[in-house]
Amino acid sequence: MPLFLIIFLSSILIIAAIIDIRVRKIPNLLTFPAMVTALAFHSVTGGWKGFVFSAEGLALGIALFLIPYVMGGMGAGDAKLMGAIGAIIGPRGVFLASLFTAVAGGIYALIVFLLNMQYFKGFIERSALTLKVFAFTRNFIPIPADKSEKKPRLCYGVAIAAGTFSYLILKAYGYNPI
Numbered sequence: 437m438p439l440f441l442i443i444f445l446s447s448i449l450i451i452a453a454i455i456d457i458r459v460r461k462i463p464n465l466l467t468f469p470a471m472v473t474a475l476a477f478h479s480v481t482g483g484w485k486g487f488v489f490s491a492e493g494l495a496l497g498i499a500l501f502l503i504p505y506v507m508g509g510m511g512a513g514d515a516k517l518m519g520a521i522g523a524i525i526g527p528r529g530v531f532l533a534s535l536f537t538a539v540a541g542g543i544y545a546l547i548v549f550l551l552n553m554q555y556f557k558g559f560i561e562r563s564a565l566t567l568k569v570f571a572f573t574r575n576f577i578p579i580p581a582d583k584s585e586k587k588p589r590l591c592y593g594v595a596i597a598a599g600t601f602s603y604l605i606l607k608a609y610g611y612n613p614i
Contacts, residue, residue, distance in 0.1 A: 437525070437607075438481075440477075441474075441477070441524055441525075442604065444470075444473070444474075444524065445521065445524050445525070445600070445604070446601075446604075448466065448470050448517075448520060448521075448524075449521075449596070449597040449600055449601065450597065451466060452466060452467075452513075452517050452593045452596070452597060453591070453593045453594045453596075453597040455593070456513075456591040456592070456593030456594060457591050457593075457594065460511075460589065460591060461511065461513055462511065462513030462514060462516065462517050462593050463513065464513075464516065466517075466520075467513065467516040467517050467519070467520045468516070468520075470520035470523070470524070471494055471516075471519060471520045471523045474490050474493075474494070474520065474523035474524040475487060475490045475491065475494070475523055477490075478490035478523075489526045489527070490523045490524075490526065491523070492522075492526065492527040493521075493522030493523050493524070493525060493526040493527045493529065493530045494519045494520070494522050494523040495519070495522070495527075496522050496527045496530050496531060497515075497518040497519040497520070497521055497522025497523070497530040497534070498515050498516065498518065498519035498522070500518060500530070500531070500534045501514055501515035501518045501534070502515055510592045511592070513593070514592045514593060514596060517593060517596055518530065518533075518534060518537075518596060521533055521596070521600055525600075525603075529603065529607075532603050532613065533599055533600040533603040533604075534599070535599075536598075536599035536600070536602040536603045536606075537595055537596050537598070537599025537600065538599070539599065539602075540595040540596075540598035540599040540602065541590070541592060541595035541599070544590060544594060544595045544598070545590060548588050548590060549588075551588075552588040555585055555586070555587065555588055558581065558582070558585060559581070562578075562579040562580075562581065563579075565579050566578050566579050
């Protein structure tokens with residue numbers, strides 16, 4: 437991968453993670469220009485094959501995070517960021533980066549869980565009570581959280597950055613899992 441793309445991708449990832457932490461959103465002003473730049477770069481340097489490579493990566497990157505987005509597990513910015521990553525590193529690269537992102541996201545979620553043990557203790561208690569009510573009444577009546585409880589949120593842009601950096605580092609060292 438050309439040095440320009442590594443620097444460009446690294447910049448996008450760092451900016452996305454910082455913005456996601458600060459405002460809990462990854463802006464289109466970051467993702468769309470990254471997509472266009474990657475498509476243009478690959479088209480100029482690789483012709484039609486370069487364009488297809490980048491477009492396939494873009495489509496796969498968005499598709500991989502589309503279901504979690506639709507289910508409310510992450511924001512649209514996360515899916516668009518993965519699409520931009522795919523446009524830069526292609527379909528195979530974005531697939532592997534998404535696997536590393538899933539691992540990074542799991543570790544990140546565990547850390548957030550441990551730091552917010554009080555909320556999760558209440559969540560488990562409410563879930564157990566909901567199951568108990570269901571077992572006795574056959575009516576599913578979810579027990580809502582107390583309004584004073586602040587629900588912890590993941591800034592998934594951080595996990596995307598960590599997973600993609602992990603992929604890039606392993607690739608630089610010649611690790612090729614597929």
